[in-house]
Amino acid sequence: MRFFRQVGLTFEQQQELQPFWASTLAVWRARRAAVHALGAFMIGIVLLQLLVQVLLNLWNRNFFDALERRDAHALWVQIELFVPLAAGSILLAATSVWGRMTAQRGWREALTRHVIGRWLANGRYARLNGMMHGTENPEYRIASDIRVSTDAPVDLALAFFASIVTAFTFFGVLWTVGGSIDVPLFGGTLTIPGYLVIGVILYSTLMSGLMAVVGHHLAGVIERLNQSDAELREAANAFRGEPNATAAEGEKRTELSLKLQAALLWWRELCWQLMRTTLISHGNSLLAPVVAWVLCVPKYLSGAMTLGELTQTAAAFVTVQSAFNWLVDNYQRLADWRSSAHRVSTLVAALDDLAEQEKATPAEGTQRS
Amino acid sequence: MKRILVATDGSDGGNRALDAAVELAAATSAALTIVTIGGNVTGTDLRKLADHGGDLSKSLQAQADKVLKQAAVRATRLGQRPAALRCEWGDPAEAILDLARRDKADAIVLGRRGRGRLSRLLMGSVSQKVASLAPCTVVVVP
Numbered sequence: 001m002r003f004f005r006q007v008g009l010t011f012e013q014q015q016e017l018q019p020f021w022a023s024t025l026a027v028w029r030a031r032r033a034a035v036h037a038l039g040a041f042m043i044g045i046v047l048l049q050l051l052v053q054v055l056l057n058l059w060n061r062n063f064f065d066a067l068e069r070r071d072a073h074a075l076w077v078q079i080e081l082f083v084p085l086a087a088g089s090i091l092l093a094a095t096s097v098w099g100r101m102t103a104q105r106g107w108r109e110a111l112t113r114h115v116i117g118r119w120l121a122n123g124r125y126a127r128l129n130g131m132m133h134g135t136e137n138p139e140y141r142i143a144s145d146i147r148v149s150t151d152a153p154v155d156l157a158l159a160f161f162a163s164i165v166t167a168f169t170f171f172g173v174l175w176t177v178g179g180s181i182d183v184p185l186f187g188g189t190l191t192i193p194g195y196l197v198i199g200v201i202l203y204s205t206l207m208s209g210l211m212a213v214v215g216h217h218l219a220g221v222i223e224r225l226n227q228s229d230a231e232l233r234e235a236a237n238a239f240r241g242e243p244n245a246t247a248a249e250g251e252k253r254t255e256l257s258l259k260l261q262a263a264l265l266w267w268r269e270l271c272w273q274l275m276r277t278t279l280i281s282h283g284n285s286l287l288a289p290v291v292a293w294v295l296c297v298p299k300y301l302s303g304a305m306t307l308g309e310l311t312q313t314a315a316a317f318v319t320v321q322s323a324f325n326w327l328v329d330n331y332q333r334l335a336d337w338r339s340s341a342h343r344v345s346t347l348v349a350a351l352d353d354l355a356e357q358e359k360a361t362p363a364e365g366t367q368r369s
Numbered sequence: 370m371k372r373i374l375v376a377t378d379g380s381d382g383g384n385r386a387l388d389a390a391v392e393l394a395a396a397t398s399a400a401l402t403i404v405t406i407g408g409n410v411t412g413t414d415l416r417k418l419a420d421h422g423g424d425l426s427k428s429l430q431a432q433a434d435k436v437l438k439q440a441a442v443r444a445t446r447l448g449q450r451p452a453a454l455r456c457e458w459g460d461p462a463e464a465i466l467d468l469a470r471r472d473k474a475d476a477i478v479l480g481r482r483g484r485g486r487l488s489r490l491l492m493g494s495v496s497q498k499v500a501s502l503a504p505c506t507v508v509v510v511p
Contacts, residue, residue, distance in 0.1 A: 220419030231426065257458035261408040262425045269415045 019348035020149065020341045027110035034106065042099045045092060046162045050169060052089045053319070057173060059085060060315055065308030100154055107150040115142055115344070118351045122358055128350060135350040136234040142347075145340040152337035160326055167323040171197055173316040177309050181299060199295045200317050204324035207284050211328045215277040218270075219335040225266035226339035232259040281328070284321075292317035370397040370506075372452075374474040376404050376465050379436040382480030386510040387440055390478035391449040393508065399475065400452035403440045404468055406461040407433035430456075462498035469503060476506040 028035050059081060066074035119125050119138060128135055135141075178196030182189045192198065235256040292314040299305040305313070375390035377383030387403070394401040407429045418425055433456040444451050453472075457464035469477050481496050500507045 217416045217419050220422075221415070224419050224425065228425065254456070254458070258407070258426055258429060261458040262429060265408060265410055265415060265425065265429075269412055269419070272412060 017338075017341050017345050019352065020345040023111060023114055023344075023348050024107070024150075027107070027114050031106070031110060038099065038103050038106070042096075042103065042158055043161065045096050045099055046158060046165065049089070049092045049096065050162070050165055052085060052092060053166065054169060054173075056085055056089070057170075057312055057315055057319070061177075061306075061308035061312035063308065064311045065306050068307040096158075100158065103154050104151050107154070108147055111150055111344075112142060112146050115146065115348065115351070118348075118355070122354075124351060124354045127354060135347050137230065137237060138347055140230070140233060141343050145343045145347075148336055148340035149344050152333050152340075156330055156333060156337070159330065163323040163326040167320050170316040170320045170323070174200060174313060174320065177316070178296070178313045179299075179304075196295060196313060196317060199291075200320045200324075203288070203291055204321050207280065207288075207321075208324065208328055211277060211280050214280050215273060215328075215331070218273045218277060219331055219338075221266060221269050221273050222332060222335035223339050225263065225270055226336065228259065228263040228266050230343065232256070232263045235259040284325075288318050288321045289314060292321075370399045370475040372402065372472060372474045373397075373399045373476045373478060374402045374404060374465070374469050374472060376406065376461070376477070376479040377436065377440050378405060378409060379439060380480070382510070383436075383440075384443065386478050386480040386508075387443060388447065389508060389510045391444050391447045393476065393478065394449050401444060401449055402453040402455060402468075402472060402474070403437060403444065403451045404455040404457060404465065405433050405436045405440070406464050407456055407458050429458075462495045462502075465495070465499055466502055466504075469505060474505055476508060477503055478508045478510065480510050 059078060063075070063078040063082075066078055119128070119142065125138065128138060174196040175194045178194065180191050180193040181195045182191050184190075235252070235258075238252050238255070293310075295317070296305060296310050296313050300307070300310045370393075373390055373394050375387055377387050390401060393399070410425075410429065410432070414428075415425070417423070418428060437454040437456060441451050441454055455468060457468055465477060465479065468474075477499060479496055479499060481494075496507075496509045500509060
């Protein structure tokens with residue numbers, strides 16, 4: 001459970017991200033119509049992609065059934081059908097990239113302009129520079145952290161939505177095509193309805209559980225590495241400007257070496273964590289199709305399932321299993337997003353504080369403008 | 370001999386090197402600089418820090434300060450108050466050589482104890498590297 005807690009957000013972390021979401025909502029409200037239109041467009045693309053995926057799954061069945069019957073005419077029909085399906089799939093994939101990146105670019109642009117506007121107002125950039133803890137490297141936060149914090153949610157949200165609808169749709173395929181299986185038990189027969197649905201749930205739970213055990217430190221390590229990288233940049237930034245006295249420069253040099261050492265140690269740990277999780281994820285990518293085939297083979301051998309149905313259900317099994325892996329596949333990006341959104345939040349919170357101070361002492365703010 | 374640099378990590382080997390350096394400094398009336406190379410942290414410690422949100426830099430600094438403090442107490446007890454305590458980071462051999470050049474050390478004293486067998490095979494022994502590249506006398510204490 002620690003793994004899920006690490007990937008998820010505690011109440012305190014949600015509070016820390018509040019400035020990020022408040023700024024995001026402010027820029028979204030200003031572009032309400034465009035946000036709604038693009039959101040609806042992307043949901044439509046995901047649903048169309050799902051439709052094509054289902055049609056390809058059916059095509060898979062029909063193609064292999066024709067192959068099993070050695071029916072040349074039916075095979076040609078399937079080959080002709082494949083062309084528009086493949087073209088549709090390719091076109092939708094390209095359109096999806098356009099939609100996602102347009103949404104990301106729009107969000108990034110709006111949020112960056114919003115933060116830059118507040119950063120430059122009343123000479124706040126000068127007062128912020130190294131004065132407030134947690135706001136070091138504002139340039140980097142504006143240029144890079146805003147990009148990461150607006151890129152990832154679009155991809156993650158769409159992938160999550162796609163996973164949910166895909167899993168439920170292909171549950172249907174597994175339930176109807178896979179059907180039930182009769183298992184001989186104590187001289188009688190036990191009928192398991194929708195046994196492939198049960199199989200995919202058990203298999204996915206096992207794989208997710210293994211990943212949770214093996215990779216439960218990963219999210220924390222990624223977050224620490226990101227933080228260390230930010231501190232390394234800060235230590236390197238300290239060398240900007242005129243050369244200092246030798247003693248001060250020596251201290252800075254030591255600080256830079258220390259931060260580099262910390263970043264490298266986290267990198268080493270990330271390497272070990274990724275090696276461990278790769279054992280599971282790569283093992284899963286090899287095992288999942290085989291498990292699907294093994295589960296379907298008894299029905300195929302008994303004649304209750306055609307070759308086409310066998311390939312269709314095996315493909316559906318792998319599709320559902322992949323959809324279940326959304327969290328496991330994306331926790332590295334989630335951790336990256338959490339770090340970047342946190343850094344943007346601290347910058348926005350500091351700018352809010354400065355704006356409050358300016359309200360309290362308006363003369364000072366005006367003089368600096 | 371005016372300046373002696375001794376490297377220690379607080380281990381038995383490091384302590385033996387420190388004892389030898391104190392003896393050498395006393396015999397030659399040289400100033401003693403004690404250096405430790407920080408960053409020796411296990412994966413278990415890192416995972417604990419990752420889970421509980423600890424600050425690795427502070428932890429590394431505290432660990433290095435502790436080693437230096439213990440070494441200073443030991444040297445003083447043996448009759449030689451160290452002229453300087455230094456903490457460096459990064460590759461141990463490179464860091465020791467760099468400091469020896471900057472401080473114009475006349476001798477470097479260090480223990481033979483290296484990393485694990487695999488690390489030694491991949492990266493070489495610290496004492497071997499220092500001995501072959503140092504611009505001054507190197508004493509490797511067994």
